[in-house]
Amino acid sequence: xxxxxxxxxxxxxxxxANLGPGFDVxxxxxxxxxxxxxxxxxxxxxRVRLSGPxxxxxxxxxxxLILKSFRRGFEAAGRPAPPVCLELENHIxxxxxxxxxxxxxxxxxxxxxxxxxxxxxxxxxxxxxAEMEDGHPDNVTASLCGGLIVAxxxxxxxxxxxxxxxxxxxxxxxxxxxxxLETSKARAVLPASYARSDTVxxxxxxxxxxxxxxxxxxxxxxxxxxxxxxxxxxYRAPLVPGxxxxxxxxxxxxxxxxxxxxxxxxxxxxEGSPQPTVQALEGVYRRLGxxxxxxxxxxxxxxxxxxxxx
Numbered sequence: 173x174x175x176x177x178x179x180x181x182x183x184x185x186x187x188x189a190n191l192g193p194g195f196d197v198x199x200x201x202x203x204x205x206x207x208x209x210x211x212x213x214x215x216x217x218x219r220v221r222l223s224g225p226x227x228x229x230x231x232x233x234x235x236x237l238i239l240k241s242f243r244r245g246f247e248a249a250g251r252p253a254p255p256v257c258l259e260l261e262n263h264i265x266x267x268x269x270x271x272x273x274x275x276x277x278x279x280x281x282x283x284x285x286x287x288x289x290x291x292x293x294x295x296x297x298x299x300x301x302a303e304m305e306d307g308h309p310d311n312v313t314a315s316l317c318g319g320l321i322v323a324x325x326x327x328x329x330x331x332x333x334x335x336x337x338x339x340x341x342x343x344x345x346x347x348x349x350x351x352x353l354e355t356s357k358a359r360a361v362l363p364a365s366y367a368r369s370d371t372v373x374x375x376x377x378x379x380x381x382x383x384x385x386x387x388x389x390x391x392x393x394x395x396x397x398x399x400x401x402x403x404x405x406x407y408r409a410p411l412v413p414g415x416x417x418x419x420x421x422x423x424x425x426x427x428x429x430x431x432x433x434x435x436x437x438x439x440x441x442x443e444g445s446p447q448p449t450v451q452a453l454e455g456v457y458r459r460l461g462x463x464x465x466x467x468x469x470x471x472x473x474x475x476x477x478x479x480x481x482x
Contacts, residue, residue: 185472187271187314192399199314201472245284267352269433274311298331318475358434395427
């Protein structure tokens with residue numbers, strides 16, 4: 173058995189999934205970061221130590237998601253996981269549709285793969301992380317790989333991934349309201365089946381969206397049509413105050429607004445200055461009497477990265 177590499181540290185971006193019509197298919201990595209480090213136990217170090225602005229409700233015992241995914245990585249490689257202590261610094265808002273749990277699953281698996289020299293391929297790591305996210309590969313693959321991701325779960329324990337560069341002329345604005353929405357609740361409102369017309373509607377737009385984003389110069393022109401959706405946003409709108417109003421917004425440079433993952437955060441695609449869109453979204457929440465943080469946010473070009481320990 174190879175000697176363990178400890179301590180070890182990883183930095184993982186958050187993500188926004190779906191991008192309108194790409195339900196469980198598309199995601200983009202965001203410059204909201206989770207940083208996690210594992211150490212050999214001992215020396216009075218606590219099992220889990222938390223820091224950063226978003227730590228509410230994160231477990232500090234063996235049920236911690238990063239520790240669970242760390243153990244899952246060793247299990248997948250047929251090896252027992254060593255006992256470790258965890259330090260976690262989190263800047264990804266929890267239960268806001270910005271990939272916090274997906275980033276945690278990725279962090280533990282990448283740390284296990286590195287510390288144990290497990291040799292798990294990226295496609296396998298993505299599958300294991302998706303399993304921990306109830307089988308949804310979009311968020312975890314964006315956090316693992318960075319950039320814009322098309323994720324396709326295969327039946328053989330792998331996730332097929334197409335990674336695209338986000339077009340430079342389109343910037344992002346995120347609106348994070350100060351209330352939480354659990355993914356399980358947001359999924360529970362979705363229908364068990366869809367009309368053929370709605371399915372075709374989304375297929376057309378997700379193909380247009382991927383093609384436009386990959387084309388570079390033509391991307392902005394296609395966005396207002398390409399980000400429309402009938403599979404999840406109409407059903408989740410009653411759970412997300414401000415979503416209907418935001419979908420109808422018009423502002424200079426605003427190309428479209430989408431629900432970020434299961435919500436309640438929103439993501440706006442913008443060409444040119446983001447400030448008119450920031451002000452327009454702030455106005456939506458102000459009129460509803462809801463507190464929200466609205467700001468530009470960059471795409472994370474890199475995914476999970478193992479770093480030398482501080």
